[in-house]
Amino acid sequence: MPALINPSILSADFANLERDLRAIASADYAHVDVMDNHFVPNLTLGLPVFERLAQVSPVPLDAHLMIDDPDRWAPAYAEAGAASVTFHAEAATAPVRLARELRRLGARAGLALRPATPVEPFLDLLGEIDMILVMTVEPGFGGQSFIDGTLPKIRRARQAVGESGLDVWIQVDGGVSRDTIDRAADAGANVFVAGSAVYGAQDVPAEIAALRDLATRHSH
Numbered sequence: 299m300p301a302l303i304n305p306s307i308l309s310a311d312f313a314n315l316e317r318d319l320r321a322i323a324s325a326d327y328a329h330v331d332v333m334d335n336h337f338v339p340n341l342t343l344g345l346p347v348f349e350r351l352a353q354v355s356p357v358p359l360d361a362h363l364m365i366d367d368p369d370r371w372a373p374a375y376a377e378a379g380a381a382s383v384t385f386h387a388e389a390a391t392a393p394v395r396l397a398r399e400l401r402r403l404g405a406r407a408g409l410a411l412r413p414a415t416p417v418e419p420f421l422d423l424l425g426e427i428d429m430i431l432v433m434t435v436e437p438g439f440g441g442q443s444f445i446d447g448t449l450p451k452i453r454r455a456r457q458a459v460g461e462s463g464l465d466v467w468i469q470v471d472g473g474v475s476r477d478t479i480d481r482a483a484d485a486g487a488n489v490f491v492a493g494s495a496v497y498g499a500q501d502v503p504a505e506i507a508a509l510r511d512l513a514t515r516h517s518h
């Protein structure tokens with residue numbers, strides 16, 4: 299399975315988002331963290347900004363919605379042109395209905411889990427989703443340290459996806475860098491979000507290539 303690198307624009311310059319999207323043209327997707335100051339204690343950007351990003355981005359957008367009531371708000375991100383829309387399991391009231399709606403609108407549907415949320419209760423949803431996002435930091439902020447305690451959950455998700463025969467991607471988000479990406483890939487992740495590691499690098503395209511190479515060498 300190819301390793302996908304999705305830089306998070308949370309670490310971009312918010313006054314120069316179009317420029318910083320162009321800087322990651324060699325990436326697979328641009329990861330856009332939407333935070334509402336309720337589900338997480340931070341506020342980033344919402345639909346009007348996202349709609350413009352979708353118009354100017356050289357790569358497809360991977361929306362990560364850290365918001366309350368995704369059942370109400372998530373479909374608009376698919377309508378705005380997101381290639382992938384990921385909502386949190388802890389926030390959704392009707393995850394199957396929401397995932398079906400996102401797919402009907404042409405987006406991939408992702409289900410995100412906080413570090414303390416087990417994957418087991420959601421394994422019967424595998425046929426309804428395109429991706430599981432295992433958060434490897436507590437959602438809310440960039441630049442945190444990768445939590446190794448999430449590795450068993452990545453392994454469990456990979457095992458269940460393998461047994462299902464379904465093509466469900468496993469994304470990791472938080473603290474992913476050259477120092478940690480091998481562990482996440484070994485555990486079974488195939489989509490890697492990296493914010494501070496990519497935008498903090500001297501040479502952004504070289505960092506994307508290095509991360510992709512490391513992940514591919516450790517992928518299953």
Ligand SMILES: O=C(CO)[C@H](O)[C@H](O)COP(=O)(O)O
Pocket residue numbers: 306308309329331362364435436437438439440441442471472473474491492493494495
């Ligand atoms: O969802 C997120 C935080 O909630 C971000 O995508 C994530 O933290 C990326 O930043 P970094 O790679 O710097 O950890």
Ligand SMILES: [Co+2]
Pocket residue numbers: 306329330331362471491
């Ligand atoms: Co994110």
